[in-house]
Amino acid sequence: MSPALPAAPAAAAAAPTPEVSCRPGCGACCIAPSITSPIPGMPHGKPAGVPCIQLDADFRCRLFGRPERPAFCGGLQPSREMCGSDAVHAMHWLNRLEAATRPA
Ligand code: SF4
Numbered sequence: 001m002s003p004a005l006p007a008a009p010a011a012a013a014a015a016p017t018p019e020v021s022c023r024p025g026c027g028a029c030c031i032a033p034s035i036t037s038p039i040p041g042m043p044h045g046k047p048a049g050v051p052c053i054q055l056d057a058d059f060r061c062r063l064f065g066r067p068e069r070p071a072f073c074g075g076l077q078p079s080r081e082m083c084g085s086d087a088v089h090a091m092h093w094l095n096r097l098e099a100a101t102r103p104a
Pocket residue numbers: 001009010011029030031039052053054055056060061062063064069070073
C-alpha cells in the first residue's frame with residue numbers, strides 16, 4: 001500500500017459505503033486470511049497468518065486501486081464487527097472467519 005493512497009490497506013474498496021473506515025496501521029486483513037488467488041509476488045496466493053508481500057511497511061496495499069489486486073481484498077469491507085478497536089481484535093475476528101470457512 002505504498003502509493004499515495006488513502007489509509008486503507010485491505011478492505012477499503014468500492015461501493016457500498018462501508019460503515020467504518022479502514023484504520024491506518026492495522027493490516028489485519030492482509031495478514032490473517034488465506035488468499036487462494038494469485039497475488040503479484042505470491043503466484044499461489046498466501047496462507048493464513050502470513051503478511052501479503054504487497055503490504056508495505058506502513059500497512060498499506062501497494063496494489064490498491066490496481067487491477068492486480070485480488071478480488072478477495074476488495075470484497076473484505078471494513079466493519080465495526082471485524083475491525084473492532086484495534087488490530088488484535090481484527091486478527092482474532094479474521095482468524096475465526098478463516099477457521100469457519102476453511103475447506104473440510
Ligand atoms: S493485495 Fe495484499 S496488501 Fe493488498 S489488500 Fe490484498 S492482501 Fe492486502
